[in-house]
Amino acid sequence: MKKLLILLLFLSKIYISAQVGIKTINPKSTLDVNGDMNLRGKLYVPNSANSQLTTGINDQVLVSQGEGYPPIWKTLRIPDYEQNKFYLIFSNSFSDRTGVKFTSSEESANAGSISTSLVKNAAISSLSLFRKISALSQPFTLYSATSKMYFQFETVVQADFPSNGNPDISIDYACGIFVDDKLVNLRQRNIKASSGTNTFITHNQIGIAENLSKGNHTVSVACARLKSYNSTATLGIGINVAANIDSFIAQSSLKVDAYEVPEIFNPVTN
Structure with missing residues (x-):
C-alpha cells in the first residue's frame, strides 16, 4: 500500500506539473536528467511525414531540426579515411x-x-x-x-x-x-x-x-x-x-x- 501511494503521488506530480526532474529539483523540460542515462529499450521520435512514432533503422542517428521541432532520424554516410593518404x-x-x-x-x-x-x-x-x-x-x-x-x-x-x-x-x-x-x-x-x-x-x-x-x-x-x-x-x-x-x-x-x-x-x- 505504501509503494502504491508513492507511485500515485509521483504520477500526480507528472500530471500536474508536466515536468519531472531526476537529481534536480528544478526541471527545465518535461524530463530533466541531471546525470548519466542508460537506455535498454527503444527510443521513439515523431515522424513528421506521417505523425507516427518511429525508432529509425540500423546505423541511423538523431539529428536536431532546431528549437521547436522534434529531432529526426538520419543516415550519415561518413567515409572511412586512412592515415597519411590523399x-x-x-x-x-x-x-x-x-x-x-x-x-x-x-x-x-x-x-x-x-x-x-x-x-x-x-x-x-x-x-x-x-x-x-x-x-x-x-x-x-x-x-x-x-x-x-x-x-x-x-x-x-x-x-x-x-x-x-x-x-x-x-x-x-x-x-x-x-x-x-x-x-x-x-x-x-x-x-x-x-x-x-x-x-x-x-x-x-x-x-x-x-x-x-x-x-x-x-x-x-x-x-x-x-x-x-x-x-x-x-x-x-x-x-x-x-x-x-x-x-x-x-x-x-x-x-x-x-x-x-x-x-x-x-x-x-x-
Missing part, C-alpha cells in the same frame, strides 16, 4: 564564353622583360598585361593543411590572320592559373598563321598547387598577349575573332580537384 575532397568544373581579346597595342614593348616577371607566386597586380577570363574565377575551400590542387584549363586561341607569308606571321601569348591572385602555373605559346585564314588552335594547361592554407581560396585564369611578329591581327583567347568558328567552339573550361590528407577525426566510441 582523398578527393572537392571536384568541380566551370566554363566561360566571354574570353578575352587583345589588339596589337595591348602587348609588351619588350617581351623579354615580361618573361622575367612570370615567376611562381607573382601577383597578378604586377602583371599588367594579364586579363582574367571572368567566369573561371571560382572559390574553393580546403579543410586540411596537407593538400594537392589540380587545375586543368582548356581553351581555343584564335587570330584573324591572313594566310601565312614570308616571313612568318605569328603572335606569342601566355596564360596563367592563379590562386588568390598569385601565379601557380604558366604556359607560353605561339599561334602561327597557316595556309588558310583566321587560324585557331587548342590550348591545354595543367597546374598544381600544394599545401595551401586551410580555409577559403579563389582560383582564376588570366592571359596576356606578349609579342607580335609581322602582324596587327586581333587575338582571341576563349572567344572567336572570326566567323569560321563560334563562341561554343572557342569557349574555355576549368576543372578543379582538391586532394587532401584528412586531419585527426575524433573516433565514435560506445
Whole structure:
C-alpha cells in the first residue's frame, strides 16, 4: 500500500506539473536528467511525414531540426579515411564564353622583360598585361593543411590572320592559373598563321598547387598577349575573332580537384 501511494503521488506530480526532474529539483523540460542515462529499450521520435512514432533503422542517428521541432532520424554516410593518404575532397568544373581579346597595342614593348616577371607566386597586380577570363574565377575551400590542387584549363586561341607569308606571321601569348591572385602555373605559346585564314588552335594547361592554407581560396585564369611578329591581327583567347568558328567552339573550361590528407577525426566510441 505504501509503494502504491508513492507511485500515485509521483504520477500526480507528472500530471500536474508536466515536468519531472531526476537529481534536480528544478526541471527545465518535461524530463530533466541531471546525470548519466542508460537506455535498454527503444527510443521513439515523431515522424513528421506521417505523425507516427518511429525508432529509425540500423546505423541511423538523431539529428536536431532546431528549437521547436522534434529531432529526426538520419543516415550519415561518413567515409572511412586512412592515415597519411590523399582523398578527393572537392571536384568541380566551370566554363566561360566571354574570353578575352587583345589588339596589337595591348602587348609588351619588350617581351623579354615580361618573361622575367612570370615567376611562381607573382601577383597578378604586377602583371599588367594579364586579363582574367571572368567566369573561371571560382572559390574553393580546403579543410586540411596537407593538400594537392589540380587545375586543368582548356581553351581555343584564335587570330584573324591572313594566310601565312614570308616571313612568318605569328603572335606569342601566355596564360596563367592563379590562386588568390598569385601565379601557380604558366604556359607560353605561339599561334602561327597557316595556309588558310583566321587560324585557331587548342590550348591545354595543367597546374598544381600544394599545401595551401586551410580555409577559403579563389582560383582564376588570366592571359596576356606578349609579342607580335609581322602582324596587327586581333587575338582571341576563349572567344572567336572570326566567323569560321563560334563562341561554343572557342569557349574555355576549368576543372578543379582538391586532394587532401584528412586531419585527426575524433573516433565514435560506445
